[in-house]
Amino acid sequence: MTFMKLGALSLAVCMGMGMTATTALASTEVKLGYALAPTSHYGVAADKLKDVVEAETNGEFTFSMYPSSGLGGEREVIEGLQLGTVEATIVSSGTLANFVPETGVFDIPFLFRDLGHARRVLDGPIGQEILTKFTDQGLVALAWGEQGFRHVTNNRNQIAEPKDMAGMKLRTMENPVHIEAFETLGAAPTPMAWPEVISALQQGTIDGQENPLSVITSAKLYEVQKYLTLTGHVYSPAMILVSKIFWDGLSDDQKAAFAKGAKEASTAMRAFVSDVETKGVEQLKAAGMEVGTLTPEARAEFQKALAPAYAHYAETYGQPLIDAIIATQ
Structure with a gap:
């Protein structure tokens, strides 16, 4: 190889390395934290968001995933978004009412007929x-995700009527609507961040918890809980959030990419939940859980027992809004 050809090749290699370095420097890190395992519905949604955004922006963003509460509890992560130290998260409705109180209306027990x-x-x-x-809270809500209908698991007894919950130490999310409902039913709701729940169940600090099948299966709660009652007492949405500080620094095309990614992530999450709603019960039975289901008569008894809470929810959110949700076809 001649000296001139060698020089030209060296220049080309250096230019290529320079372009690679420039591309790498131009890539913006997106830290995405969520509470559950990568194999959960949150993980499925996180991967879809990542894939779509990276494809739509030709690698302008690189996602760093922090599953299993790797960045802390949900409230901590949301506060990180407000500060701009975290770019994105997928969260339950557990702490959302602390930031936007109106979200609490969706947590009213027995409000929704079904997933559709x-x-x-x-x-x-x-x-x-x-x-x-x-937006006024320093957050940008891109899309609603989903967890499904919540059910009660515990190590004390099967639940067939409201009195079966009397005194039950039940972990709840940091959600005032849920807490009031269980207090009204005579249980002892114990707000607790998700990372603490498994050890609390193992140690007997709490009797049980309530979550959708998507969480009960992915978190392997059958390893620490004996009874599952399919109460379906609350529909549990999720949400895909990004930091407003981060969002305001994006171009219109980049914002469109994140919006598209969030929409597809929501679709993937709902598909996961639909699948678990179909197969999850048999999976949990096979794992050794004793599974019971509330009869229509028992559901009516629970709703009757919740009358004082319903009156307070109407004062808080307005009966017209609640009626509009119920009337949606």
């Missing part, structure tokens, strides 16, 4: 209007 009803409300005017309220 809940999804139509969240994707319609009511749900989309609530998403816009996060």
Whole structure:
């Protein structure tokens, strides 16, 4: 190889390395934290968001995933978004009411008929209007995700009527609507961040907890809980959030990429939940859990027992809004 050819080759290699370095420097890190395992519905949504955004922006962003509460509890992560130290998260509705109180209306027990009803409300005017309220809190709500209907697990007894919950030490999310409901039913709700729950169940600090099948299966709660009652007492949405500080620094094309990614992530999450709702019960039975189901008569008894809480929810959120949700077809 001649000296000139060698020089030209060296120049080309250096230029290529320079371009690679420039591309790497131009890539912006997106720290995405969530509470559950990578194999959960949160993990599925996080991977979809990452894939879509990276493809749509030609690698302008690099996602760093922090599953299993790797960045802390949900409230801590949301506060990180407000500060701009975390770029994105997928969260339950557990702490959302602390930032936008209106989100609490969706946590009213026995409000939704089924998954289809809940999804139509969240994707319609009511749900989309609530998403816009996060901007004032330093957050951008890109889409509603989903966990599914919540059920009770415990190590004390099967639940067939409200009195079976009397005195039960039950872990709840840091959600005032849920806490009031269980207090009204005579249980002893114990707000607790998710990272503490498994050890608390193992140690007997609490009797049980309540979560959708998507969480009960992915977190392997059958390893620390004996009874599952399919109460379906609350529909549990999730949300895909990004930091407003981060969002305001994006171009319109980049914002469009994140919006598209969030929409596809929501679709993937809902598909996961639908699958678990179909197969999860048999999986948990096979793992050794004793599974019971509330009869229609028992559900009516629970609703009757919750009458004082319902009156307070109407004062808080307005009966017209609650009626509009119920009437959504």
